[in-house]
Amino acid sequence: MKNNPEFIINGILSGDRSVLARGITIVENDLNGAEEIISKIEEKTGNAFILGITGPPGAGKSTFTSSFVTELRKQNLKIGIIAVDPSSPFTGGAVLGDRIRMRVHTKDENVFMRSLGSRGALGGLSLKTSRIVSLMDAFGMDVIIVETVGVGQSETEISKTADMTAVILAPGFGDDIQALKAGILEIADIFVVNKSDLAGADKLELELKQTLKLNYTDTSIPVIKCCSTRDDDFENVYSEIKKRVDYFKKEKILDERRLNRKRRDIYDLIKSEIEKITEEKIKKLGGIDSILNMTDGKVYLTEELKNLVKM
Amino acid sequence: MKKIKVIVAKPGLDGHDRGAKVIARALRDAGFEVIYTGIRQTPEDIAVIAQEEDADVIAMSLLSGAHNTLFPKVVELLKEKGLGDRLVVGGGVIPESDIPFLKEKGIKEIFTPGSKTEELINFIKENVKCDEE
Numbered sequence: 079m080k081n082n083p084e085f086i087i088n089g090i091l092s093g094d095r096s097v098l099a100r101g102i103t104i105v106e107n108d109l110n111g112a113e114e115i116i117s118k119i120e121e122k123t124g125n126a127f128i129l130g131i132t133g134p135p136g137a138g139k140s141t142f143t144s145s146f147v148t149e150l151r152k153q154n155l156k157i158g159i160i161a162v163d164p165s166s167p168f169t170g171g172a173v174l175g176d177r178i179r180m181r182v183h184t185k186d187e188n189v190f191m192r193s194l195g196s197r198g199a200l201g202g203l204s205l206k207t208s209r210i211v212s213l214m215d216a217f218g219m220d221v222i223i224v225e226t227v228g229v230g231q232s233e234t235e236i237s238k239t240a241d242m243t244a245v246i247l248a249p250g251f252g253d254d255i256q257a258l259k260a261g262i263l264e265i266a267d268i269f270v271v272n273k274s275d276l277a278g279a280d281k282l283e284l285e286l287k288q289t290l291k292l293n294y295t296d297t298s299i300p301v302i303k304c305c306s307t308r309d310d311d312f313e314n315v316y317s318e319i320k321k322r323v324d325y326f327k328k329e330k331i332l333d334e335r336r337l338n339r340k341r342r343d344i345y346d347l348i349k350s351e352i353e354k355i356t357e358e359k360i361k362k363l364g365g366i367d368s369i370l371n372m373t374d375g376k377v378y379l380t381e382e383l384k385n386l387v388k389m
Numbered sequence: 390m391k392k393i394k395v396i397v398a399k400p401g402l403d404g405h406d407r408g409a410k411v412i413a414r415a416l417r418d419a420g421f422e423v424i425y426t427g428i429r430q431t432p433e434d435i436a437v438i439a440q441e442e443d444a445d446v447i448a449m450s451l452l453s454g455a456h457n458t459l460f461p462k463v464v465e466l467l468k469e470k471g472l473g474d475r476l477v478v479g480g481g482v483i484p485e486s487d488i489p490f491l492k493e494k495g496i497k498e499i500f501t502p503g504s505k506t507e508e509l510i511n512f513i514k515e516n517v518k519c520d521e522e
């Protein structure tokens with residue numbers, strides 16, 4: 079398949095799924111043409127609503143997403159799904175298995191799902207997620223769901239790509255709210271207590287509501303209880319989330335989020351450019367070992383080194 | 390550098406996916422990005438997944454004996470989606486005598502039960518077309 083930016087842009091705007099997929103590969107891997115594609119596609123974005131879904135592994139994020147998408151499809155909305163899973167920090171490899179739970183949507187032409195390995199990309203993951211979101215947005219998606227595992231720093235970081243973040247908890251997977259990773263509670267705009275069919279869901283809901291009362295000034299954060307392995311609860315899930323979205327729009331929270339996202343993305347973009355410059359500089363100075371020679375093997379910034387870096 | 394992306398798929402009706410999961414993990418440990426589809430996927434499902442994921446490699450495993458119809462069907466659907474350039478390989482209980490037919494239909498290599506995962510890994514590394522520009 080061709081990688082040329084014009085071909086990719088036209089393909090995306092004309093609704094070619096294979097070309098959208100290739101465009102995503104290009105921005106994900108920062109291949110030639112990525113900047114051109116993004117620069118031309120930006121003006122076609124802004125229509126989609128971006129919902130982040132995060133929570134501990136096994137809480138039911140993928141299952142929830144699948145049932146929620148079924149509900150959204152009843153409203154005839156076009157859906158993009160980005161499922162981010164951790165890559166091995168050693169080999170960079172990953173097994174991405176979220177598709178198993180989303181299989182009812184595979185053949186639906188109005189649902190496009192993409193898996194993304196976190197790859198330990200330093201600071202770059204949220205920027206790349208933003209860019210993939212932009213391509214899906216330009217493609218005509220109405221709602222884009224970004225699923226991330228709520229464990230590490232980088233994962234909570236990506237949630238900032240979203241217009242709104244739902245944190246999913248389930249009994250047995252973080253029913254001890256105090257033990258939940260600091261930060262994961264703070265990013266929630268909505269809580270979902272999943273697996274309501276299991277014992278312990280009521281207790282989890284109660285504890286969560288108490289915690290919210292104690293720690294938050296924003297008492298409007300809804301707690302939605304549901305069972306994701308059935309579709310029954312999802313009319314209610316949809317209407318609760320819709321209420322929250324309307325509130326975000328009315329209070330201009332959405333605009334602020336989007337501006338913040340731009341601020342952070344351009345910051346990350348500059349950071350990754352500087353990283354490239356750093357690599358080049360080190361190469362120019364003869365490699366890491368010859369730099370260590372310059373400092374007699376000590377790790378500190380000699381005047382000489384300082385000057386060489388600035389040059 | 391772009392990671393090699395592999396779909397590990399189980400078409401057909403047999404419900405055993407232990408072998409496929411072992412392969413998925415071995416490919417991950419070799420540094421590939423693996424998308425595991427789960428069992429009982431139709432050729433249409435597999436082609437859609439390969440399309441959306443922009444996969445470089447589609448590795449299918451099949452024990453139920455329907456390889457002569459299902460494997461070529463996937464290749465055909467990939468071509469329809471403009472993905473004729475992807476590396477398609479198959480594995481499972483496949484008689485020697487079927488292999489020439491499958492290769493003629495565009496399955497680049499067949500790995501029978503005796504073969505090691507290293508053979509698959511090396512084959513992918515040597516034959517994948519990961520156009521990086």
Ligand SMILES: Nc1nc2c(ncn2[C@@H]2O[C@H](COP(=O)(O)OP(=O)(O)O)[C@@H](O)[C@H]2O)c(=O)[nH]1
Pocket residue numbers: 133134135136137138139140141142179272273274275276304305306307308
């Ligand atoms: N009993 C019950 N099980 C659920 C529910 N939602 C998800 N599960 C199961 O929980 C497991 C993990 O689900 P998954 O969606 O993969 O979780 P994720 O890791 O958060 O994406 C699977 O076996 C699901 O079938 C639910 O509402 N009730």
Ligand SMILES: [Mg+2]
Pocket residue numbers: 139140141176225
């Ligand atoms: Mg999941």
